[in-house]
Amino acid sequence: TGEPSKTGTATVRIYTKNKNDEEPKFSQQVYTPNVDENAGPNTLVTTVVASDKDGDNVRFGFVGGGTSSGQFVIEEITGVIRLHGKTISLDRDKYELNVTAMDDGACCVNGDAKIHTSTAVVVVFITDVNDNKPVFKDCGTYYPKVEEGAQNGSPVIKVHATDEDKGVNGQVKYSIVQQPNQKGTKFTVDEETGEVSTNKVSVVPAGFRPSDQDTSLILFKPSSNEYYSLNS
CATH class of the missing domain: 2.60.40.60 (Cadherins)
Structure with a gap:
């Protein structure tokens, strides 16, 4: 309290003790x-x-x-x-x-x-991995017959294929491929339902072998851009 007043300083270090109060x-x-x-x-x-x-x-x-x-x-x-x-x-x-x-x-x-x-x-x-091929499980039972005078669009058979992949990998589409010895495609198939119909029917000459008119049904798998065939 003297005159003039004087001041002094000191450093005080305060140490805190950590407490384990936080969870990860x-x-x-x-x-x-x-x-x-x-x-x-x-x-x-x-x-x-x-x-x-x-x-x-x-x-x-x-x-x-x-x-x-x-x-x-x-x-x-x-x-x-x-x-x-x-x-x-x-x-x-x-x-x-x-x-x-x-x-x-x-x-x-x-x-x-x-x-x-x-x-x-x-x-x-x-x-899901696109690692399965489409399968026609009833392939052995496909023996369709068509009347000679059948009109265009007459139903022939409905085929069905399954794919064990999931989602888009399991989606399939149907199509028909023309054989080299064919002139025009005599059948059409609904790419979504697998319903096969006549496209055009011509008179079959005597002695003509049915095997000469075999048609291959093609299965298209959009997810892999691959084709699989079924000879009918």
């Missing part, structure tokens, strides 16, 4: 990777990422414990999810995995060592 946070709550249906063992699915504001190390697993769930495994340290190393059979449209991120409390060894856990969902969508 995933980079996103829902991951939606895609995997081909014919994927082999150890195929990479996705990588989940989580961090902890307390600076703790984070370990990953599946809800319920462990690093394996069905046909999937997760690497505890990296968060990498793969198909397991055994025989794979992906027969669903999607698989849902519940993943956990757990801190180790390393930030507070001498204090609050409470462990925190958070969860995220990994929805693995299985992508």
Whole structure:
């Protein structure tokens, strides 16, 4: 309080003690990777990422414990999810995995060592692979007959083919290909329904072999731009 007044300064260092009060946070709550249906063992699915504001190390697993769930495994340290190393059979449209991120409390060894856990969902969508050919399952029963004087557009037979691929990969279209020894196409087919009809009918000369008028029904698969034939 003297005159003149004097002031002094001092540095005070305040140390805060970290408390493990933060749980790991995933980079996103829902991951939606895609995997081909014919994927082999150890195929990479996705990588989940989580961090902890307390600076703790984070370990990953599946809800319920462990690093394996069905046909999937997760690497505890990296968060990498793969198909397991055994025989794979992906027969669903999607698989849902519940993943956990757990801190180790390393930030507070001498204090609050409470462990925190958070969860995220990994929805693995299985992508159909165009790996099947269309099949005429009733091919052996196709023995159509047409009257000689049948009018144009007369129904002949309805054929049906199936493809075990899913979605657009399983779509087929029908068409008829003209044989080299034919003059004009004598039949038409509805590309969507497989209904075969007469296009034009000519008089068959005596002694003409039916095999000379064989018609090939062609099946077109739009998704792969491929053609498959059925000799009728």
